[in-house]
Amino acid sequence: MSTTRAKPKKPTLKVTPSSRVMNVSTSGVLRVNHSSTYARSINASVSRKSFSLAADSKILDKSSVQTPKHTVQVFDENGKDVTPQPLYQPDPAAVMSKHSKIFASDTSGGTMSDFYSTAYQTTTNASFAGPFTRSVFGSSTVSRGSQSTMESMNEEIEDPSSKRDISISLSDVQVRREEVKELIKEEMLDDVVDRYLIESETLWLLHMPAVSVSVDSEEAESVKERNNLYMELCKNRMGNDKYVERSMQTFNGAPKTKEVQSEAITMVDAATTATTWDMYDSFRSAGLGEAALSPDTDKASVPEIVSNHRLDPTRAPERTMSVISTTSIASASSSRIEIEPFVVPSEDEPDPELVLQSEKFQQDLFVMERIILENIYQPKLAAYRQLPTLEDPDSVPKVVPTVVSRREESSLDEESTLTPALERLWSFSCELTSGHNVSSMAWNKRNPDLLAVGYGQFDFKDQKSGLICCWSLKNPTWPERVFTCESGVTTLDFSASNASQLAVGMHDGSIATYNVESREKTPVIDSSDCAHKHTSPVWQVRWIDHERGASGEDKGETLISVSADGRISKWFLRKGLDCIDLMKLKRTRNEKDKKQVGDKEKKSEALISRQAPGLCFDFHPTDSNIYIAGTEEGHIHKCSCSYNEQFLETYIAHKGPLYRITWSPFCSDVFLSCSSDWTIQLWRQDLFTPVLGFTSTQSAVYDVMWSPKWATVFGAVNEGRVEIWDLGASILDPTIVSLASPGVKLTSLLFATETDCILVGDSDGQVSIYQLKNLTVGEGTQVAALEDIIGSTLASQL
Amino acid sequence: MAEVEETLKRIQGQKGVQGIIIVNAEGIPIKTTLDNSSTVQYAGLIHQLVMKARTTVRDIDPQNDLTFLRVRSKKNEIMIAPDKDYFLIVIQNPSD
Numbered sequence: 070m071s072t073t074r075a076k077p078k079k080p081t082l083k084v085t086p087s088s089r090v091m092n093v094s095t096s097g098v099l100r101v102n103h104s105s106t107y108a109r110s111i112n113a114s115v116s117r118k119s120f121s122l123a124a125d126s127k128i129l130d131k132s133s134v135q136t137p138k139h140t141v142q143v144f145d146e147n148g149k150d151v152t153p154q155p156l157y158q159p160d161p162a163a164v165m166s167k168h169s170k171i172f173a174s175d176t177s178g179g180t181m182s183d184f185y186s187t188a189y190q191t192t193t194n195a196s197f198a199g200p201f202t203r204s205v206f207g208s209s210t211v212s213r214g215s216q217s218t219m220e221s222m223n224e225e226i227e228d229p230s231s232k233r234d235i236s237i238s239l240s241d242v243q244v245r246r247e248e249v250k251e252l253i254k255e256e257m258l259d260d261v262v263d264r265y266l267i268e269s270e271t272l273w274l275l276h277m278p279a280v281s282v283s284v285d286s287e288e289a290e291s292v293k294e295r296n297n298l299y300m301e302l303c304k305n306r307m308g309n310d311k312y313v314e315r316s317m318q319t320f321n322g323a324p325k326t327k328e329v330q331s332e333a334i335t336m337v338d339a340a341t342t343a344t345t346w347d348m349y350d351s352f353r354s355a356g357l358g359e360a361a362l363s364p365d366t367d368k369a370s371v372p373e374i375v376s377n378h379r380l381d382p383t384r385a386p387e388r389t390m391s392v393i394s395t396t397s398i399a400s401a402s403s404s405r406i407e408i409e410p411f412v413v414p415s416e417d418e419p420d421p422e423l424v425l426q427s428e429k430f431q432q433d434l435f436v437m438e439r440i441i442l443e444n445i446y447q448p449k450l451a452a453y454r455q456l457p458t459l460e461d462p463d464s465v466p467k468v469v470p471t472v473v474s475r476r477e478e479s480s481l482d483e484e485s486t487l488t489p490a491l492e493r494l495w496s497f498s499c500e501l502t503s504g505h506n507v508s509s510m511a512w513n514k515r516n517p518d519l520l521a522v523g524y525g526q527f528d529f530k531d532q533k534s535g536l537i538c539c540w541s542l543k544n545p546t547w548p549e550r551v552f553t554c555e556s557g558v559t560t561l562d563f564s565a566s567n568a569s570q571l572a573v574g575m576h577d578g579s580i581a582t583y584n585v586e587s588r589e590k591t592p593v594i595d596s597s598d599c600a601h602k603h604t605s606p607v608w609q610v611r612w613i614d615h616e617r618g619a620s621g622e623d624k625g626e627t628l629i630s631v632s633a634d635g636r637i638s639k640w641f642l643r644k645g646l647d648c649i650d651l652m653k654l655k656r657t658r659n660e661k662d663k664k665q666v667g668d669k670e671k672k673s674e675a676l677i678s679r680q681a682p683g684l685c686f687d688f689h690p691t692d693s694n695i696y697i698a699g700t701e702e703g704h705i706h707k708c709s710c711s712y713n714e715q716f717l718e719t720y721i722a723h724k725g726p727l728y729r730i731t732w733s734p735f736c737s738d739v740f741l742s743c744s745s746d747w748t749i750q751l752w753r754q755d756l757f758t759p760v761l762g763f764t765s766t767q768s769a770v771y772d773v774m775w776s777p778k779w780a781t782v783f784g785a786v787n788e789g790r791v792e793i794w795d796l797g798a799s800i801l802d803p804t805i806v807s808l809a810s811p812g813v814k815l816t817s818l819l820f821a822t823e824t825d826c827i828l829v830g831d832s833d834g835q836v837s838i839y840q841l842k843n844l845t846v847g848e849g850t851q852v853a854a855l856e857d858i859i860g861s862t863l864a865s866q867l
Numbered sequence: 868m869a870e871v872e873e874t875l876k877r878i879q880g881q882k883g884v885q886g887i888i889i890v891n892a893e894g895i896p897i898k899t900t901l902d903n904s905s906t907v908q909y910a911g912l913i914h915q916l917v918m919k920a921r922t923t924v925r926d927i928d929p930q931n932d933l934t935f936l937r938v939r940s941k942k943n944e945i946m947i948a949p950d951k952d953y954f955l956i957v958i959q960n961p962s963d
Contacts, residue, residue, distance in 0.1 A: 344922060349929030423952075425889070425897070426868055433948040433955050434874045436935070438881070440946055444961040445882050547877055 439543045446545060449494040452840055453542070455824055489844040491791065491807040494826070496837040497522070497540045499547055505536055507830025509560045510819040513585075515568035517822055518542040519549075521585070522836055525557025525576055527816070529606075532557050535575060539585050540836070550585050552592075564612045566626045574607030574630055580640065582628075596646045605633030608684045615693050629688070629696075635680020637698060637708075652708050652716075654681045654700055685730045691737055699727030705742060705752070722750055722759050729773045735780035735852045739859070745769035749785055749794075753859060760859050765792060765803055772818040779846045780855045784827055786818040791829050791839070797846055797854050800862070807839065878957065885943060888956040890914065897953070909945075913956055917949045 143152045282292045306312045443450065451457070497520070505524035513519035524536040535558035538548035556577040564570040569586040570593070579602060581592035596602045610630045628640040629651065638648040686698035695717070697707045703723035706716040725746035733739040738754040747767050750759035768788040776782035781796040785803075792803035809815045809831060817830040825841040879887060879900060886901035890910045899906040921933040936947040948955040 344926055346922070346925030346929040349925075425871055427952065429950055430953065430955070431871055431874070433950065434871065434878070437946060437948055437955060437957055438874060438878050440935075440937075441878060441881050441884060441957060441959055444944065444959060447961075546881070 438547075442544055442546060446495060449838075450542065452492070453494055453821075453824055453826055453838065489793070489795075489805050490842050491793070491805050491827070491839040492842050494838040494840055495545050496835045497538075497545050497548075498833075498835040501548070501551060502536065502538060502834035505533065505834040506557075506832040507817050507834060507836055508558055510817055510828055510830055510836065511561050511563050511571075512819070512822060513563050513568060514565040519585075520819075520828070520836070521561055521563060521571055522830065523558030523561040523573060524834060525554075525559050527559070529576075532576060537561065537571070537573060537583065539571075550588075552583055552590055554581070559606055560609045562611050564626055565614060566612075572610045572612060572628050574610040574632070576606045578603035578605055578607055578632060578634070580607055580610060580628070580630055580646065582646075594642070594646050596640070596648075599646050599648060601638070601648050601650070603630065603632035603634055603636065603638070605682065607632040608682075609686055611686070611688065613688050613693055629686070631683035631686045631698060633682035633684070633701070635682055635700075637683060637686060637696075650713060651710060652698070652706075652713050654683045654698060654706065656681045656702065682726075684727055687731050687740065689737065690732050690734055697730055697732070697740060699723075699730040699742060699744075701726040703727060703744060703746070705730060707754070718754075718757070720752060720757055720759075722752075722762075723748065725769070728769070728771050731773065731775055733775050733780065733855070734777060735775075736855050739855065741773050741775065741783060743770035743773040743785060747787075749773055749783075751859075756863075760862055761796075761800055763794060763800070763803075765806075766790065771816050774818050774820055777820050777822050778825070780852050781858065782844070782846060784818050784820060786815045786829060788814045791815060791818065791827070793827075793841065793844070795844065795846060796858050800858065804844065805841070881959075883960045883962070885958040885960055887958075888954075890954040890956065892952050901958075909956060909958075910954075913945070913947055913954065917947060917954060921949065 141152070142150055145151050282288050502522075502524060506526050507522055508525045508527065509523045511521050513521065518541055520540045520542070522538050522540060524538070526532050535554035535556055537550075537552040537554065537558055539550035541549045554573065554575055556575045556579070558573055559576050560574040562572050564572065569584050571583045571585055573581050573583060573592070575581070580596040582594050583592050607630050610628060612626045613629050614626050629637065630640065630648075631637045631654075635654045636650050637652040637654065639651050640646055640648040681700040681702050681704070683698050683700050686696055689695040689697075694710045695707065696710070697705055697720075699705050703721065703725055705720035705723075705727065707718035707720070708716050723742065723744040723746055725744045727742050727744045730742045731740060733741070739760075740752050740754070741749060742752065742759075743749040747764055747769060749763040749770055751761040751763070752759050763785075766787055766789065770785050770787045773783060773785040776784065779795075782804075783794050783796075785792045785794065789809055791805075791807045791809070793805040795804040798804050809829075812833075813835075814832040815829050816832055819828040819830075820826075821828065821838075825844065827839050827841065828836050829839060830836045875887065875898075878884060886905070887899065888896055888901060888906055888909055889898040890896050890913075894910050894914045896906045896910050901909070916938075917933070917936060920936055924931050924933045933949055936949065938945040938947070943958055943960040946957045946959065
């Protein structure tokens with residue numbers, strides 16, 4: 070089948086088998102004697118086409134029965150199918166009509182398919198002839214046995230859908246040219262095909278009927294006659310009723326020019342910047358989730374964005390941009406929100422008040438104040454936090470003395486060794502507190518920057534109303550909270566479990582707890598309703614964490630207080646504050662002073678209470694069952710919570726009331742006591758005489774505290790000075806001494822937990838922060854050092 | 868209200884504080900301790916700066932917002948607490 074499958078260099082069509090078909094069909098067509106001009110033209114066209122095709126065809130055989138499945142396909146060199154697509158899809162109706170036309174003629178050897186294929190040809194060329202031909206061929210007769218088909222086809226002319234089927238069933242191959250495509254099967258290529266060469270019939274290429282006839286021909290007579298007839302006809306035409314001339318006139322409508330005028334279309338330029346946050350804001354304010362909106366509202370929100378963008382910074386229209394006016398036009402479709410600013414209510418007057426009173430403004434002020442203060446106090450705070458202080462590069466360099474506090478016996482600074490000193494950083498004070506005596510200070514257990522200071526007089530005379538101030542490190546000029554109390558505050562302590570709870574003991578014997586988080590000025594609870602409340606000043610309160618749970622007592626913290634009426638009470642909450650007595654501090658008889666005391670005791674027992682006023686106490690750091698208490702007599706009693714009748718031990722050494730007693734946080738056997746007899750005593754639990762005594766001046770020692778960082782260091786404050794003792798350095802003299810300003814008595818001392826600073830409160834209401842500088846404590850573990858000292862001291866005493 | 872006044876007074880009395888300006892959302896000063904011309908100048912200029920700063924912060928992350936702005940210069944420091952209703956501006960010279 071190589072012949073049929075052509076591979077031309079240029080994509081020309083190979084239609085070999087069909088060429089013969091054409092020939093046949095053409096002739097068949099010509100036989101149709103419905104010689105309307107249309108048909109003729111078609112025929113002519115067909116014939117022309119077939120001629121051209123025939124010229125191209127290589128084979129002019131007549132082997133009719135070939136595999137009908139020849140579709141012409143055009144392949145280029147590469148074998149790709151570049152068969153041109155038909156530009157025209159023949160109307161099936163027209164095709165069918167062509168079919169009918171074709172079938173009308175009887176062919177000797179053509180198959181249906183051949184006719185069909187020709188029909189395609191004709192339709193391409195003369196599609197316009199379709200309807201006409203239909204009418205023409207509707208009456209054509211089918212000579213061959215395809216009559217039935219013809220009729221069916223005629224009937225189905227109006228039914229295009231079935232035509233297709235018929236066409237397909239009839240012929241499997243179409244494809245001439247670019248009309249229909251069908252694959253050439255591979256098998257076809259290998260088939261052996263017979264070709265027969267025969268003489269075809271005469272091919273009429275052109276038939277122009279003659280217009281004139283020679284006189285001698287047979288037709289001459291008839292022609293002449295006909296001509297004569299015609300001439301008569303023409304003559305008769307004039308005035309004959311059969312021939313009437315008529316003319317028609319069509320009306321031409323009068324043209325009219327119509328003009329339309331419209332308003333000028335205003336063009337505005339709208340511009341917007343859609344920033345990321347703008348879009349985020351508008352999505353948020355639309356109240357829907359972003360996922361739901363996305364592309365739909367993108368368009369819709371764009372104009373809104375424009376308006377919103379203008380909205381937020383502007384409430385009044387006269388503001389800045391003139392773009393507003395254009396955007397309002399451009400975004401007319403967006404929500405009514407944008408109408409508001411243009412209404413101009415100008416509510417300026419209430420606004421500032423609202424602004425000033427808003428919460429946010431207060432908060433901002435608060436923060437601003439802190440920031441300003443941080444600017445001012447930055448070097449001091451940095452020193453407190455033990456950060457390196459930076460010099461402000463723009464400030465005028467001042468000579469900043471490294472040590473501000475007065476040092477008396479300290480030598481001049483040498484490059485190699487710097488003497489330990491106290492550097493005063495700043496002080497907490499304000500006009501509220503001036504004149505009040507600082508009686509106690511306590512750090513908050515949770516926030517190490519929060520300090521509670523209680524103000525109250527120690528003496529019973531000139532009692533003022535007490536004051537509690539909560540100071541924050543971030544604002545040294547104004548306390549965060551101020552609580553006023555009726556009577557002077559003598560002691561306070563923060564709770565560890567509930568960090569905002571502050572217990573306060575007062576000079577009139579009442580105990581109250583405050584919640585420092587709230588802004589309320591009143592205590593949460595007060596002991597004034599309690600029947601067993603203290604009748605004398607409460608000298609110390611402490612929150613003690615009882616860890617034992619065996620005895621059925623609740624775990625957790627309880628409030629213990631000691632007061633001058635000789636009771637150590639444990640307070641708990643049960644429909645109000647109530648207490649039970651842990652211990653009654655009885656007056657003990659000192660066997661040594663039996664002689665004198667005894668008589669006086671007997672006499673005075675009747676008058677004075679049996680209790681000894683308790684001034685201080687401290688619970689053992691590890692065993693919360695044991696505590697020591699100091700009395701006004703100068704006795705130290707070691708007691709246990711389980712026994713509330715008897716002391717475990719009594720330590721007698723002081724000759725005056727004990728102001729402070731405190732266990733060492735490092736050595737659990739050692740405690741310190743200070744009293745108004747100018748001494749500080751260091752005790753060990755098992756010894757009934759003090760191990761060490763410290764005296765430096767002749768003034769009562771009001772407060773003593775172990776350093777939380779070094780086991781051998783403690784601080785003491787007496788009336789005129791602050792002393793820092795380092796037992797590792799010297800047991801005779803304090804390592805650092807700092808004098809108070811004249812006229813002011815120092816009353817309390819507190820070590821800062823995380824930094825090397827101490828707080829000293831004085832009688833003028835100031836709490837000063839000092840930094841311990843250059844305090845080098847000896848090497849070795851602190852505890853061991855302390856015990857060594859104690860051991861060596863004991864050894865030396867023996 | 869009294870607390871606000873007190874705090875303002877305290878701030879004004881702190882060391883080095885040159886002036887406090889409170890501006891509302893439109894840029895009109897509500898309260899000021901400086902003279903009028905300076906106030907107006909500060910208000911206008913700082914408003915633009917804050918807008919720019921806020922846009923910057925929010926462009927990077929729309930869920931973020933500007934809470935405080937400090938401008939440190941050779942001679943002083945301008946601290947601005949912006950809000951959608953107002954600006955609080957304090958000018959301080961810390962080395963005074």
